[in-house]
Amino acid sequence: MKQIFEGIFSSKGKILTKNFTPGKKVYGEKLVKTGSVEYREWNPYRSKLCAAIKKGLKKLEIKKGLNVLYLGVAEGTTASHLSDVIEEKGLIFGVDLSQRTMKKFIELCEDRENLVPVLENAEKPEKYEKYLKNSEISLLYQDLSQRKQAQIFNKNAKKFLKKGKLGIIAIKAKSISSTENIEKIFEKQKEELKKEFDIIECIPLQPYEKSHLLCVMKKK
Amino acid sequence: MAKKDDLRRKLIQKARKEVKTKYVGRESHIIRAADILSDLDEIFNLLYEDSREWYGIHFPEMDRLVKTPEIYLNLVNELGLRKNFSEQKILKYYKNKEKAKQIETKAKNSVGSEIEEKDLKKIQSLAKQSLLIKKEKNSLVEYVEKEMKKELPNFSNLCGAVLGAKLLSEAGAIEKMVKMPASTIQVLGAEKALFRHLKSGAKPPKYGLLFQHPFVQQVKTVNRGKMARSLASKLSIALKQDFFSKKEKYEKLLKELEKRASELS
Ligand SMILES: C[S@@+](CC[C@H](N)C(=O)[O-])C[C@H]1O[C@@H](n2cnc3c(N)ncnc32)[C@H](O)[C@@H]1O
Numbered sequence: 001m002k003q004i005f006e007g008i009f010s011s012k013g014k015i016l017t018k019n020f021t022p023g024k025k026v027y028g029e030k031l032v033k034t035g036s037v038e039y040r041e042w043n044p045y046r047s048k049l050c051a052a053i054k055k056g057l058k059k060l061e062i063k064k065g066l067n068v069l070y071l072g073v074a075e076g077t078t079a080s081h082l083s084d085v086i087e088e089k090g091l092i093f094g095v096d097l098s099q100r101t102m103k104k105f106i107e108l109c110e111d112r113e114n115l116v117p118v119l120e121n122a123e124k125p126e127k128y129e130k131y132l133k134n135s136e137i138s139l140l141y142q143d144l145s146q147r148k149q150a151q152i153f154n155k156n157a158k159k160f161l162k163k164g165k166l167g168i169i170a171i172k173a174k175s176i177s178s179t180e181n182i183e184k185i186f187e188k189q190k191e192e193l194k195k196e197f198d199i200i201e202c203i204p205l206q207p208y209e210k211s212h213l214l215c216v217m218k219k220k
Numbered sequence: 221m222a223k224k225d226d227l228r229r230k231l232i233q234k235a236r237k238e239v240k241t242k243y244v245g246r247e248s249h250i251i252r253a254a255d256i257l258s259d260l261d262e263i264f265n266l267l268y269e270d271s272r273e274w275y276g277i278h279f280p281e282m283d284r285l286v287k288t289p290e291i292y293l294n295l296v297n298e299l300g301l302r303k304n305f306s307e308q309k310i311l312k313y314y315k316n317k318e319k320a321k322q323i324e325t326k327a328k329n330s331v332g333s334e335i336e337e338k339d340l341k342k343i344q345s346l347a348k349q350s351l352l353i354k355k356e357k358n359s360l361v362e363y364v365e366k367e368m369k370k371e372l373p374n375f376s377n378l379c380g381a382v383l384g385a386k387l388l389s390e391a392g393a394i395e396k397m398v399k400m401p402a403s404t405i406q407v408l409g410a411e412k413a414l415f416r417h418l419k420s421g422a423k424p425p426k427y428g429l430l431f432q433h434p435f436v437q438q439v440k441t442v443n444r445g446k447m448a449r450s451l452a453s454k455l456s457i458a459l460k461q462d463f464f465s466k467k468e469k470y471e472k473l474l475k476e477l478e479k480r481a482s483e484l485s
Contacts (some may be wrong), residue, residue, distance in 0.1 A: 024378075091224060098395060099238075099239045099245065100237060100393055100395065103238055103239050106232060106235050106236055106239065109228070109232050109235075110380065111230065113225070113228065115228075116227065116228050116231045116232070117231060117235035118231060118235070119234075119235045119238045131227065131231060134223065134227075135224075220460075220484060
């Protein structure tokens with residue numbers, strides 16, 4: 001068991017996080033015990049952040065106690081691993097507008113005391129602003145299958161991220177436009193993001209995800 | 221710490237309430253109803269068959285004269301024994317003079333056996349139950365039509381509410397169906413054939429539930445696949461219209477489909 005980032009481990013080619021709720025699985029992942037500590041395997045085909053780690057992401061500054069704003073949390077697959085990392089002192093606000101997935105995420109929130117559900121549209125941060133006013137956000141994470149993903153990300157960053165804080169976005173080429181060529185789409189999105197961020201690195205996610213790019217950035 | 225927990229409890233409560241009321245969807249009710257419609261059809265057909273079989277002991281000739289289930293059941297239920305089958309009385313439930321006359325004649329000369337009052341009562345009770353099930357089904361159809369027109373007006377107008385609800389049931393959720401490529405909508409309900417195709421290279425299915433659509437039925441048999449494809453692509457557009465505004469603007473799509481259907485007929 002080798003630690004690659006704080007709270008994130010690697011062993012025999014698998015990425016793992018320490019299970020914040022020992023004995024419980026979230027999405028059918030394998031539980032692995034070493035000594036008295038239980039880890040959850042993180043599936044790169046189910047989580048874009050894990051795919052990026054597998055593809056050699058160099059830097060990932062997340063750690064215990066951070067507050068995270070997660071846009072497009074869905075059923076909480078990725079969020080559950082972030083929840084493992086930030087532990088009980090941290091907090092993740094999981095925003096999603098799909099009632100169907102939100103139902104599952106609420107159950108996960110009941111199990112994990114560092115997760116909070118927010119059933120809102122990420123394009124309208126003013127709707128959930130009031131819940132975040134006492135929590136300084138250190139990481140803005142976004143994975144929306146949406147046009148205007150970069151604009152939505154910037155809008156939220158302006159409201160909630162202070163200078164120097166971390167932004168991570170999974171960009172999906174297809175949902176922006178299916179005809180433009182993929183490289184061009186990525187370039188355009190990066191241009192947009194550069195208005196608010198300094199880009200640290202961007203990683204294409206194949207073979208785990210088609211036409212996806214994950215960018216790690218610092219707020220300007 | 222306490223503050224954080226308070227906030228968390230509050231937001232969990234709020235989200236729970238919202239998924240229950242604001243969002244939880246009318247669609248779950250529509251899907252239930254669509255599935256039950258198929259069950260009711262099946263139950264009705266079974267009971268109807270049973271009633272005919274049983275009543276046929278007494279009046280076997282009626283089987284060939286009355287083909288509409290509701291009329292048959294009403295006649296059994298209201299008139300009972302053969303001897304009550306006068307043209308006058310028959311006409312109350314079967315508004316067809318010629319047929320009524322025929323039935324009267326056949327009733328008089330029937331080769332069926334006499335039955336006892338207690339047997340007839342049982343047969344009639346069965347007929348009554350079947351009619352009630354039919355009624356329940358019809359009112360459920362009305363319900364589905366109303367709800368579908370509210371939730372997915374453009375889609376329902378192109379597809380027909382009941383068929384649309386069955387597609388929705390196959391898809392599982394409106395959101396999922398909205399995101400489906402037209403090619404998937406085209407074969408919804410043909411999962412078995414699709415699976416066979418993927419697994420063993422059998423011919424891919426050309427349509428699933430869309431086979432039931434009047435336009436697909438109307439065109440030449442060889443053109444059904446093509447018609448299903450056009451239909452699916454318009455349905456996919458209609459779904460997006462519904463998802464984003466629900467304003468009725470299906471007219472143009474419908475005109476295009478009508479045109480396509482007449483080209484393929
Ligand atoms: C690809 S999924 C996210 C998967 C998730 N991040 C994970 O790895 O576990 C995209 C999600 O974004 C949500 N979404 C799309 N547009 C949105 C918006 N404008 N506001 C909030 N959520 C949105 C969808 O409902 C969907 O659940």
